[in-house]
Amino acid sequence: MQIEAVDFFYLSMPQILDIGDGSQDALLVRVAAGGYVGWGECEAAPLPSIASLVCPMSHSACKPVQASVLGQRLESADDIVRIGNLVRANSMDLLQADHTLSGIDMALWDLLGRRLQEPVYRLLGYPRAYPKLPYASMLFGDTPQETLEKGKKARQLGYRAAKFGWGPIGLGTVQDDTDQFMAAREGLGEDGILLIDAGTVWKEDVDAAALRLPALQACQATWLEEPFVSGALDAYRRLAAQAGPVKLAGGEGSHNFHMAQHMIDHAGIGYIQIDAGRIGGITVAKQVADYARQRGVTYVNHTFTSHLALSASLQPYAGLEQDLICEYPVELKSLAVELTREHISLDEDGLIRLPERPGLGMTPNTEALQKYLVDVEIRVNGRLLYTTPPLTG
Amino acid sequence: MQIEAVDFFYLSMPQILDIGDGSQDALLVRVAAGGYVGWGECEAAPLPSIASLVCPMSHSACKPVQASVLGQRLESADDIVRIGNLVRANSMDLLQADHTLSGIDMALWDLLGRRLQEPVYRLLGYPRAYPKLPYASMLFGDTPQETLEKGKKARQLGYRAAKFGWGPIGLGTVQDDTDQFMAAREGLGEDGILLIDAGTVWKEDVDAAALRLPALQACQATWLEEPFVSGALDAYRRLAAQAGPVKLAGGEGSHNFHMAQHMIDHAGIGYIQIDAGRIGGITVAKQVADYARQRGVTYVNHTFTSHLALSASLQPYAGLEQDLICEYPVELKSLAVELTREHISLDEDGLIRLPERPGLGMTPNTEALQKYLVDVEIRVNGRLLYTTPPLTG
Numbered sequence: 001m002q003i004e005a006v007d008f009f010y011l012s013m014p015q016i017l018d019i020g021d022g023s024q025d026a027l028l029v030r031v032a033a034g035g036y037v038g039w040g041e042c043e044a045a046p047l048p049s050i051a052s053l054v055c056p057m058s059h060s061a062c063k064p065v066q067a068s069v070l071g072q073r074l075e076s077a078d079d080i081v082r083i084g085n086l087v088r089a090n091s092m093d094l095l096q097a098d099h100t101l102s103g104i105d106m107a108l109w110d111l112l113g114r115r116l117q118e119p120v121y122r123l124l125g126y127p128r129a130y131p132k133l134p135y136a137s138m139l140f141g142d143t144p145q146e147t148l149e150k151g152k153k154a155r156q157l158g159y160r161a162a163k164f165g166w167g168p169i170g171l172g173t174v175q176d177d178t179d180q181f182m183a184a185r186e187g188l189g190e191d192g193i194l195l196i197d198a199g200t201v202w203k204e205d206v207d208a209a210a211l212r213l214p215a216l217q218a219c220q221a222t223w224l225e226e227p228f229v230s231g232a233l234d235a236y237r238r239l240a241a242q243a244g245p246v247k248l249a250g251g252e253g254s255h256n257f258h259m260a261q262h263m264i265d266h267a268g269i270g271y272i273q274i275d276a277g278r279i280g281g282i283t284v285a286k287q288v289a290d291y292a293r294q295r296g297v298t299y300v301n302h303t304f305t306s307h308l309a310l311s312a313s314l315q316p317y318a319g320l321e322q323d324l325i326c327e328y329p330v331e332l333k334s335l336a337v338e339l340t341r342e343h344i345s346l347d348e349d350g351l352i353r354l355p356e357r358p359g360l361g362m363t364p365n366t367e368a369l370q371k372y373l374v375d376v377e378i379r380v381n382g383r384l385l386y387t388t389p390p391l392t393g
Numbered sequence: 394m395q396i397e398a399v400d401f402f403y404l405s406m407p408q409i410l411d412i413g414d415g416s417q418d419a420l421l422v423r424v425a426a427g428g429y430v431g432w433g434e435c436e437a438a439p440l441p442s443i444a445s446l447v448c449p450m451s452h453s454a455c456k457p458v459q460a461s462v463l464g465q466r467l468e469s470a471d472d473i474v475r476i477g478n479l480v481r482a483n484s485m486d487l488l489q490a491d492h493t494l495s496g497i498d499m500a501l502w503d504l505l506g507r508r509l510q511e512p513v514y515r516l517l518g519y520p521r522a523y524p525k526l527p528y529a530s531m532l533f534g535d536t537p538q539e540t541l542e543k544g545k546k547a548r549q550l551g552y553r554a555a556k557f558g559w560g561p562i563g564l565g566t567v568q569d570d571t572d573q574f575m576a577a578r579e580g581l582g583e584d585g586i587l588l589i590d591a592g593t594v595w596k597e598d599v600d601a602a603a604l605r606l607p608a609l610q611a612c613q614a615t616w617l618e619e620p621f622v623s624g625a626l627d628a629y630r631r632l633a634a635q636a637g638p639v640k641l642a643g644g645e646g647s648h649n650f651h652m653a654q655h656m657i658d659h660a661g662i663g664y665i666q667i668d669a670g671r672i673g674g675i676t677v678a679k680q681v682a683d684y685a686r687q688r689g690v691t692y693v694n695h696t697f698t699s700h701l702a703l704s705a706s707l708q709p710y711a712g713l714e715q716d717l718i719c720e721y722p723v724e725l726k727s728l729a730v731e732l733t734r735e736h737i738s739l740d741e742d743g744l745i746r747l748p749e750r751p752g753l754g755m756t757p758n759t760e761a762l763q764k765y766l767v768d769v770e771i772r773v774n775g776r777l778l779y780t781t782p783p784l785t786g
Contacts, residue, residue, distance in 0.1 A: 010773075012449070020453045022486070045455050045487045047448035047773065048441045052489070055440035056405070060413045062438050093415070094438045095648055095671075096445070096489040231651020234658065255488060258624020262655055265627070278488075377772040380403075380440065 001034030029103035038111025042103035043277025105281020113359030126319025134328030140167030144183035151187020165197025178215035240268030285316035394427030422496035431504025435496035436670025498674020506752030519712025527721030533560030537576035544580020558590025633661030678709035
C-alpha cells in the first residue's frame, strides 16, 4: 500500500471555556491507503498543527509534516517506524511536528491493524491485552469535606482508584494540605488506590514539597504527580530521595522519546505518564514503555479526550500486566463522547479492557461530528494550502 | 506603556531549495507600545508560528500566544520576564509557542531599549559588551584537498576560527575522517581555532564517535559539535569522559531553559549552543548563559539568519569576556542580508562588536523587504484570524 491521503479535521464545542478541560476541541486525523482508512487524534492545538501539516518548506530540515508521509509505503510496523523517523529528520526545526505526527502515527497503526485484521497491541508484539484499573481523575474540593464527598462518589461509581489534583493544594499551609489528603483517603476508603496531583504548584521548590511528604505517606498515596514543572529533573530527584513509599509521577508533557527518558533516568520517578497524542504517537509511546520496564519504572497513559485517544494511549502498555493503573477521562464534553461510536466502559470489577477489534477498534461517528466541524482556510500567496475536507468514513 | 500590537511578517526567497540553509525564509516580528516599535525574529517555521499566535483557545493551558502579550504592561525588564512566564503557562500545551515567543521576546527587549536609549545587553545587566571572535561555518569538502582549500580561504577572508561540518564525516572509514580533520587544520593554519560539527551522524553510537577522538585530538579541535542526536544525554556524557582536551558542543535545538540545563548537567558538554530565536528569546538565553557560567560551561550563540537575529543572539552573553567564540553566518541569502539596514562586520582583527545603538541596534529595511513579503490568510469559521499586515517601520 501507498499512503494516498492525510486529512485533518478540527472539531470544537460551540463555546470554549477558559478551564482546564482538554475535551473542548479535538484534532481528528484520517489516513487513507490501499482502500483502507485509519483514524487518530492529536492532543494538540488544532490550527498550528494543521499549519505544520501543510506549510511551505523553510529548508531541508524544516519541511511540512505531510512531505514525509504522503506517498510512503505502508506494509508493516517497520514502515510506521520509518515514517516517524522521516518526520523527525525532515521537520527537525518545526517544533509543532511531534504533536502533528502523533495523530498520524495512531492512524497508521489503526489502518495497518484494520488491514491485517489485528488489534494494534498485537502488532506491537503483545500476545494479549491485560485489563487496566482506571482511576477517576478529579479536582480537590474547596474544603476537605467536599473532597471527602468526591471520594465517596468515585467509589459509588465503581472506581477502585481516584486521583485528586490542583485546587487549593500548595496554596495554603501544610496542615491545610494534610487535611485535604486525609479527607481524600477517608472518602475513597482504606483499600482504594489514592493518587495526588500537585499540578506543578511548587515549581522547583523541593523544601516546600518535602513538607507535605509526611501527610502523603500517612494517607498512603500511591503517587505524587507533578510536584514541579516538568523539566526540573533535579528537584524531582531530590524529592524522590526523601519520599519513601510515595512514588513521584510525571512526564505528560514529553513530546519525544528522550524527554521521557530523561525523566526516567534523572528524575527518580516511579511512574512515567505518557500522552500518545503528544509524544509522537503509539510508536514512540511503546518505546518509552519498553524503556521504563527495563528501568523498573511503571508506565501510565495520560488521556483526557475521546475514547479513540484512550484506545491509542492504552495500546503501548496493553501487554504489561503489572502496569495496572490507567487514566480514564470521566467528565468529557459531548464532542469527545460523540467522537466514537464505541466506548470503553468500566466492568463490574472496576476494570476496563481494550477492544479486540482490528486496529484501535474505534469508529468515528462522522454524522454526529458534522455539527462540531470547524471550517478552516489557509492561503499562502493566493494558493489554498488547506481547506476543511468533507468528514466521511 | 501597554503592548498595543504584535505583528508577524512571513518573508521568503522566491524559491526555497531543499538544502540546509535556514536563511531562505524568515519570520519577522514587530511589537508596538507607547509610540515605540521593537523588532525580533523567530527561528521557526513561519506558518505554524503565525497560527500559534492567533489560533482559537483550546483550553486554559492551550491559548494563542497573543493572548498573553497583547494589552500587557511593558515598563521594565521584569515585565518581559513576566510576559514570557505567562506565555509558557497559558500556552503550555501549544508546542509551537516557544518558537513563537522567541521573536516576540526579542522585539520586547528591542522596544524597551529604544525607549530607555540603552543597548539590550546593558538592560540585561552587563556594563559592557566584549568583542567576539566569529567563526566561519562551512561544510567539509568532498575531498580532504577541498577542505584544505576552504580552510585557507577562511583565513584569507580574515577569520581566525572556522567550523567544518557534515559532508562525508562519519559515513566512511576512521582514516577518511582523520584525513579530513587534518586537512581542515592544515588549511586553517596552526594558530586557527578549529571546530568540528558532526551533524548528529552517530545518532547514539558512542563507540563509533570514540574511534574519531585520536584524530580530533591530533588536529587540536576545540570542540566536537553534535556527535549525537540532541536528547542522547547519556551518549554525550560517555563520549565527553573519553574526549580529553576536545570538548563537546550542543544544544541548538533547546526550546526552553530546562532542555539546555539538562545538557549542561547531564551531557558533559564544554560548550552550550543557544539559538535565541528558538529557546524563548533573549530572556531565556540569558538565563542559560548565567547557568552555564555557574557550571563552568562556555556559552555560544547559534545563528544562521539575519543580523537582527545575530544581534539578538549575542546580547545574552555580550558581557562574558571569556566566552569569546561566536557563530557568524557567512553565506546568507539576499533576504537575510537585506533584512536589516545595518550589519555587524568583521574588523581588522577578525572580531565583531555589538552595536552600541539602543535596543538591538538594527533597523529592518522595510522597503527592501516588500519583495519578499508572503501574503497569508487564515480563516476559521469564516472569521479572518490573520492576514499579512502592511510592513512599515
